[in-house]
Amino acid sequence: MKVEQISVFLENKAGRLAEVAKILGDNGVNIGALSLADTTDFGILRLIVNDRQKAKQVLKDAGFTVGITEVIAVEVDDTPGGLARILTPLAENGINVEYMYAFVEKSSNKAVLIFKFENLEKAIEVLKANNITILPGEKVYNL
Amino acid sequence: MIFEPEYECMPRDELKILQFYRLKRQLRRVYERVPAYRKKMEEAGIKPEDIRSLEDIRYLPFTTKDDFRENYPYGLFAVDMEEIVRVHSSSGTTGKPTVVGYTKRDLETWSNLTARVLAAGGVRKNDVVQIAFGYGLFTGGFGLHYGAEKLGATVIPVSSGQTKRQIMIMKDYGTTALVCTPSYALHIAEVMEEMGVSPEELKLKVGLFGAEPWTENMRQEIEKRLGIDATDNYGLSEVMGPGVSGECIEAKSGLHVFEDHFYVEVINPETEEPLPEGEWGELVITTLTKEGLPLIRYRTRDITRLYYEECPCGRTLIKMSKPSGRTDDMLIIRGVNIFPSQVEEALLEIEGVSPHFQIIVDRKGYLDEMEVWVEASENIFFDSMKKQKELLDRITEHLQQALGVKVKVKLVEPKTIERTAGKAKRVIDRRELPSHGRKD
Known part of the structure; x- marks a missing residue:
């Protein structure tokens, strides 16, 4: 049910993001999705990759601070109202979204939403009860 | 155990009288015998007889490391060279080394003071003291060596370095007291672990550590890893070497300053004004009994505070906190x-x-x-x-x-x-x- 996401601490200065992309590329790690949260001083880069152990290792070796976090991937039709159908039941159950980002699946034309909740277990329950498709990790890593 | 209770437990009003008497004697000597001091005092417009109470010491000019440089090597000595029986000096990594000289009586005093430190830290006549401080121009090794002998303990003058050998000696010779820097004590603990030697295989009881600032956390770590009671002691070569102050094993908090030989003040390093008891600032020391190299208001650059409290050990001496750093870093x-x-x-x-x-x-x-x-x-x-x-x-x-x-x-x-x-x-x-x- 849960998906492991890589997070990387980045100082807000030129070339850091490029450095991460290059290291991953040089080591044959493919980035499926990413989001960047930033302040004036630093940023938190979040990545879904095809090989997270390798990604973590090569980035750590290059001196980056790397974390692995559990998130949830949800599949939704890429049509108007798709996101609202997911967020409404969560809001009704008082579940707070810490952050989210989205990408479109190439083959099926569906959107994949990556969510981080404070209470993952409860979120999973609510999503299931509302017949929302939660993607297993193995599927997400290789999208 | 208190090595010299007649001084270490002296009523404070008597101690003040003794300090004042010794201060006056010291001032007259340096004024007569050390041209550099005389010049400084003349420039400040002050004579020994102007000092009418201990508090008047604040009107005297400071002595700094620069004075040692300007009077290198022997210019601050207050006796003829034939009276000097020992010389120690700093490493001189940041300029000319500071050179210090001791008369026969100075060495006698020094031994008594380091014996006091060792006794306060729990060392007794029947102890085996391993001195892992460097011997040579550095004051650490010789300073505590003679104190331990004075106390009647058995001394192993192993000096610093060769950690595996230190551990072998501790184990085989039955060392009960370790004397070195706190960081070296931790290093010994690490090497012991690597060698698979557990503290239970040793007879080690106490450790007396000094010559660098260390924290309360370090004390707890050393005590735990070596299975000992660890105390701090303080001194600096310009003033004497180890033996200026030391912690007692009873309280393990604050270093008792041997005030019958050293008058201590804490000043604001910026304004150079003396600070009230308990406030943090730069420690300033005046030697009251040294013959070879008397120092008046020497700025140590060490940051500490002075405070008086009744101590379970019975000493009446003022305490200084573990030095927290150097004014150079401030x-x-x-x-x-x-x-x-x-x-x-x-x-x-x-x-x-x-x-x-x-x-x-x-x-x-x-x-x-x-x-x-x-x-x-x-x-x-x-x-x-x-x-x-x-x-x-x-x-x-x-x-x-x-x-x-x-x-x-x-x-x-x-x-x-x-x-x-x-x-x-x-x-x-x-x-x-x-x-x-x-x-x-």
Whole structure:
């Protein structure tokens, strides 16, 4: 049910993001999705990759601070109202979204939403009860 | 055990009288015999007879390391060279070494004082004392060596280094007391673990550590890993060497200053004014009995505080806190004195924060700005911006509380902080006009 996401601490200065992309590329790690949260001083880069152990290792070796976090991937039709159908039941159950980002699946034309909740277990329950498709990790890593 | 209870437990009013008598005698001697002192006192317009109470000492000029340089090598000695029986000196890594000379009686005094330190730290006649301080021009080895002999203990003058051999000797010769620097004690503990020697295989009981500042945490770690009681002792070669002050094993808090031989003050290093009891500042020492090299108001550059409290050991001497750093390291931010060690301590109080940090000081307009850069190690890195910011705010708040100035905390990537020879460079001061600092 849960998906492991890589997070990387980045100082807000030129070339850091490029450095991460290059290291991953040089080591044959493919980035499926990413989001960047930033302040004036630093940023938190979040990545879904095809090989997270390798990604973590090569980035750590290059001196980056790397974390692995559990998130949830949800599949939704890429049509108007798709996101609202997911967020409404969560809001009704008082579940707070810490952050989210989205990408479109190439083959099926569906959107994949990556969510981080404070209470993952409860979120999973609510999503299931509302017949929302939660993607297993193995599927997400290789999208 | 108290080695010289007649002095160490003297009623304080009697002690003050003794100090004043000895101070006057010392002043007359340096005025007559040391031209450099006479010149300084003349320039300050003061004569020994102008000093009418202990408190009047504040009118006397200070002595600094520069005086040693200007009078290198023997210019500050107050006796003829034929009276000098021993010379020690500093390593001189930051300029000309400071040279100190001892008369026969000075050596006698020194032995008594280090015997006091050892007795206070729990060493007895039947102990086997391993001295792992360097012997030679450095005062540590010889200083405690003669004290331990004076006490009647068995001395193993092994000197520093060769850690495996130290451990073999501890084990085979039945060492009960270890004398060295606190960092070397920890190193010994590490090597013991590597060698598979457990503290239970040793007879070690107590450790007396000095010659560098160390923290309460270090004490607990040493005590735990070596299975001993650890005490701190303090001294500096210019003044005497070890034997200026020492902790008692009963309280293990604060170092008793041997005031019958040293008059101590704490001053504000900027204004040079004496500070009231209990306040932190620079320790200033006047030797009351030294013959070879008397010092008047010597600025030690060590930061401590002096306080009096009734001690379970029975000594009536004033206490000094474990020195927290050197004035050389001190920063003044918007008029507030800040030591890198304070920043380190405050950071370590926050769970997960690594000790790698750097202080960047800059001046925007007329205002000093202080940034503390902390490496974002895995322990303090979150995928959630909210949690990351909460932690950053918590560190900032905690530092501001501890330091009393506004601080900006910046998280930086690991290894951003410059390291010179394995050690992190703690302070980068970008202000154009350094507002303080005496250069070596």
